[in-house]
Amino acid sequence: MPVNAANALGKRRSLLHETRCQNCSLSSLCLPLALELEDMEQFDAIIRRRSPLKKGESLFRQGSAFSSVFAVRSGSLKQVTTEGSGEDQVTNFYLPSELVGLDGIDEQTYPGSVIALETTTVCEIPFDRLDHLSEQLPELRGQLYRSMSKELRDDRKMMRLLSRKTADQRLASFFTSLSDRFRRRGYSPYSFRLSMSRADIGNYLGLAVETVSRILGRFQQQGLVEVSGREVNILNLEALVAQAQDDH
């Protein structure tokens, strides 16, 4: 179809333009964060363009061969792992500037599928070239170590949430964490749109969908948030933060 073709072309052009790290609004959060301009150009050179993913499309599938890590440029994704005959498990949500695929290095396959929750663009970074470049650029290497370390730290937080917190605390944590991540990215920490369904949230937090719904309703009654579909308005962030703490 001619309309689509024109569309795709337009997208490709803007991608080409934006794809340079120097011009990217996320450069202060992303991997090249610590790089000097000329180093950034080296880094820039190994990055591959990717056409945008539509909602529901996967960046890669569980079990496929590991080759690259990806930096989210816009949109959002979820990581889903399927084990045996069991149900799926949502293990992570990724927002712009975050790094996807780091858990694939070890066994050279991706341990989960990563699926776009909305139209999403990513930068592909072939890992062998990244590794090689990290030999020459200590700052890049450090940033890579830090990214992985941060993910480890976040995972520990998640474990704590899953093993010690009540359903209310989990939801409160989820919202305050999202709020914080939006704030860091320059968006409003009070008003945002959830790109994931209630089912995804419940699955991620280890709760039934019904529980998520009920608690969201309760939060609304208590005047903590205003929720309408996927639009969220945080009315009392402090109270929400207090709720998220694990002492009663």
Add this chain to the structure above:
Amino acid sequence: MPVNAANALGKRRSLLHETRCQNCSLSSLCLPLALELEDMEQFDAIIRRRSPLKKGESLFRQGSAFSSVFAVRSGSLKQVTTEGSGEDQVTNFYLPSELVGLDGIDEQTYPGSVIALETTTVCEIPFDRLDHLSEQLPELRGQLYRSMSKELRDDRKMMRLLSRKTADQRLASFFTSLSDRFRRRGYSPYSFRLSMSRADIGNYLGLAVETVSRILGRFQQQGLVEVSGREVNILNLEALVAQAQDDH
């Protein structure tokens, strides 16, 4: 006391002897795994000796400044994080050859205390020197990336366990995982001693101590294991593995 002094001296001597990676029985599992002999000597040179930790002593405390990662040489440890006024949370157990402290890189402080569960010796690896060396030794760098990636992958497994598995499945997973780790280290996968208390296990798995006790009793009745205090004998590993799966 002269007896202690003699003892300590003896320990120091044997430490000096064993402390070379070339002589270490764990070298096939540990960080220098992929190194050639001459590279290993370089790596060896940055490692610091540590006198053994006694049961209950901490390798480092939550919040203290990050400077090194540690490889466990013998014994075992637990990682514990305390948050707010809340209870402690056991987030990991470490066995010989495993790397401790990688989650401290990011914020330059250790996110949890790490405490010896029995008499334990570790190798201290100052991180700045490790990083620097990883610039020259691609194999070492790769191994470091892989270690972190593996930990990420294991964390995801743990999240799945905590959010989807029943108490029985958690305990079964715990035992099969321990069994597997012992096997890899050349110990019997069927017969071993738990260095952690029931309370530690429960805390780690998100269960009450009482639940751990009850289920251990049930496993015993079913002829899956034989447990007496901290001595464990796995009688039917296959059945235990089946139990650990998350489909009923």
Add this chain to the structure above:
DNA sequence: CCACCTCCTTGATCTGCGTCATCCGAACAT
């Protein structure tokens, strides 16, 4: 030998949240 402590076990009761069932509204195709 006894007192004390820590770790573990076992039983009785309670409860948070999962499960099941139903219904509502929005988006989309017919």
Add this chain to the structure above:
DNA sequence: ATGTTCGGATGACGCAGATCAAGGAGGTGG
């Protein structure tokens, strides 16, 4: 409009596992 599908809300009920309570076993010091 009308049916269909999908995401979300709400109510009733039951159960896995927490909590409370009590007792046993081993280890250590007096």
